[in-house]
Amino acid sequence: MLDATLKTQLQQQYLTKLTEPVELVSSLDDRPKSREMAELLEEIAGLSDKITYRRADDDARRPSFAVTRPGADISIRFAGIPMGHEFSSLVLALLQVGGVPVKEDAETLEAVEHLDGDYEFVTYMSLTCQNCPTVVQALNAMAVLNPRIKHTAVEGSLFQDEIEERRILAVPTIYLNGEEWGSGRTDMKQFVERLDHHAAARTAEKLDEREPYEVLVVGGGPAGASAAIYAARKGIRTGMACERIGGQVLDTLAIENHISQVYTEGPTLGAAYGAHMSAYDIDQIPGVRASRLIPGEDGDLHTVEFEGGGRLRARTVILATGARWRTLGVPGEADYRNKGVSFCPHCDGPLFKGKPIAVVGGGNSGVEAAIDLAGVTEHVTVVEFLDQLKADDVLLRKLDSLPNTEVITSARTTEVDGDGKQMTGLQYEDRTTGELRTLDVDGVFVQIGLLPNTDWLKGSVELTPRGEIVINQKGETDIPGIYGAGDCTTVPFKQIVVAEGSGATAALSAFDHLIRTPAPVAAAAH
Template sequence: MLDQNLKAQLKAYLEKVVHPIQLRASLDTSPKSVELEGLLQDIATLSDKVSYARTDDDARKPSFEIRRTGTDIAVRFAGIPMGHEFTSLVLALLQVGGHPSREAQDLLDQVKELDGDFTFETYFSLSCQNCPDVVQALNLASVLNPRIRHTAIDGALFQTEVDERKIMAVPTVFLNGEPFANGRMDLAQIVAKLDSNASARAAAKIAQKSAFDVLVVGGGPAGSAAAIYSARKGIRTGVAAERFGGQLHDTLGIENFISVEYTEGPKLAASLEAHVKSNGVDIMSLQKATALIPAATPGGLIEVKLENGASLHSRTVILSTGARWRKLGVPGEEQYLTKGVAFCPHCDGPLFKGKRVAVVGGGNSGVEAAIDLAGLVAHVTLVEFDAQLRADAVLQAKLRSLPNVTILTSAQTTEIKGDGEKVNGLVYKSRTDDSLHAVDLEGVFVQIGLVPNTEWLKGTLELSKYGEIVTNARGETSLPGVFAAGDCTTVPYKQIIIAMGEGSKAALSAFDYMIRLPEPEAEAIAA
């Protein structure tokens, strides 16, 4: 099951196991059970602290439990955790085996103190880059707290469950048999949903912070670069981010990051966060900005209000709030989100195996999505508003070569239809003769670009007609001391490497702005 290279890597990791662990398998006669047994037996040969036993004590087959010998500490996988989930498997082996987590100690303590009995089930797909964060977080929680149990389930292998529970997006999490959450979450976000006092404690902690020299709002590529460049100037730097890494977590393959031939979004996001932390930056996660209050006097402190009621103050602010998927804004779209309407073909595509789907959008993202989905689903209908596709010629040629793809141009999506529980069709209007047409299908993937996360800034500084923050060549906004960078700005070409450059430039501009100001009064900085 494992090649020699993977065996060598895994053997090195298993040397960190402190307590003996047992791999307990529940199998049947299916080929996947045979495959899983081979994997578990391979793992057991790599360490004298790991043993294998077939117990057949779980209804889901194939599945297996990783249990610390002689204890109730365990996690369970239903399926074969390869692909994006191989890292989840390695971490589960280490953590059940007693290797400590790198999460912040206060967060680990918070998990241990959760009061209640929590049985989690997470449905994932092996091609989903967002799923491992959720699987790993809940696995760790079940190791830390004996009242938490977690099973990670490959939806493609347990299609009957997926259909019965009407799961049409991953990751999907159930808690004690009831829907708990959809989409990517880290451990802190999960704990915040379980611990009703978490937000108040975070607000109280933030209220005690001194003012920053540079406060970066947003933790994507632009914000990370801005934070690193600011901190290296030796000035007090903070980052307030709702989700560190931003859109990177929704990006699978990255092949145009100069000097790196290939990487993946979540991996790059983790590297950025580690780099920012190594420079001593104060990172405040799960913090959503709601208002920007300009300085009362030139060179005074700027205030950023947060959703939890707290406020941060800084001599300068760099806005790098990024963007999110643009929605169609048609009837049925909101109603059927995660019930057939999706935005990530890599994550949710496997759940539509053998079904008919549509992709709305004829740019590079839409055409790439259609190509990927065509290898999984029965049929793909690509719906493009313009009279022609806008994707690169090489992508268009690939798409047109696929036998199970229909391309509709000059087609305006007007409605997504469903039966009350899931999507069952799409309606589009021909822009050539205004006729309406219905397409029977079970999934709609929306790929029509991005919208900047700037609604909270309306009326505060200058925005373009598209909601982007207007900046000049130095990254300056219409407010003194406030700079901006990345996909939330008017800078053309929304690319990772461009966002990083703009973030670096904004930080240098902020530093240049500050050194030309009079020295701040000590009392103001301590405010």
């Protein structure tokens, strides 16, 4: 199953790092996928004398296999064949079970090792989901670190009965000890925050202990990463606080307009941001969400407070908190989110195989989603508020060529119907006649644009009615020493490369401000 290049890479670059024996133990049935799994495991075992493979048929989920270390209590299982986006999860599992240290900060590693309780996680994922590997890899690593944590990654399309029984319509969906626990991209720090009741207090204490920065960047996406790098290159004390390094880029699959890269994917670019920042003296603080900005008066330090407690202070602050998916704001939408209402066609599309679905939004993202979904679903209906679609002509021609798609224009979505457990239909108003109609669909993918993540800034800096931070051509807000960059601002054209440029502009403007402004006494002492 592995091509020659991949085998060579595994054998010569990765599996040579193993210091402990690894055993692959399969549970198979008569399906073709079981034969494929056996072939894959035999190939991997043949690449290293540290890896062995045997068939045991000791697990109810088939085909599946465990990655174990003889004599150690480690419970990691893949129910399905981890190729596609999940192949990296398999490689990391082999390495970590085989003795390669888990890469994470010491505080998080210690917190995982000391978690008190028995945790049996099951992650439902798809091989086309770019967010699923973060969850799978985090839980696998936690199972290596703590024997009381067990994890199984289930490939949804291969276990349809289980998916239907649990009514799973979005990935990644995470179960803990038999109960639904969460969904969406979740990293190790976020797992610790939820499982360890003392984690938030420790995080707040660590924030309060930090000395003031000359530049504090809030946000870890393209704008934030660019701003932090440009600031650090000036040799000034730079901090970055964010929910996740990479920001919304991590939720993007194909990227074909990032200059110098013909093609890349969001998680790859997000990881590159992190690696680039790590080459400089940047105090990166992921896993925190800003809750309040307190501008300094008369040249005093600015303060950013965070959810759960803790604050950071800085002479200048760059706001680069990005944007989030815009929601429909209709009855039923929140009730059936991840139960039919979805925002990521790449992640959740395979769960709607053979089912009728709708896409709300006729711009480029909506039409691209419809084209992708037409390949796996029974039928796709594009619902657009305006009287015509706004997407590029090349996309409209492709959509028109597909036999299982249709377009409804001048339609105002009014409600998401459901049976209490999952979505069953979508209501809309025909804006030309006022007639209310219903689409019998099992899912809806919302693709109607973005909203800036600026609710926490109301009353501190000037915002537009849409919530965008008002900035000038230098990235300056209405508060001296506070700057904005990227999709959360009035910068036109919400594109990755535009955000990167605006982040650089904000950092250079902040540096110019610093060299022309006397430092407050509290900051000058450091």
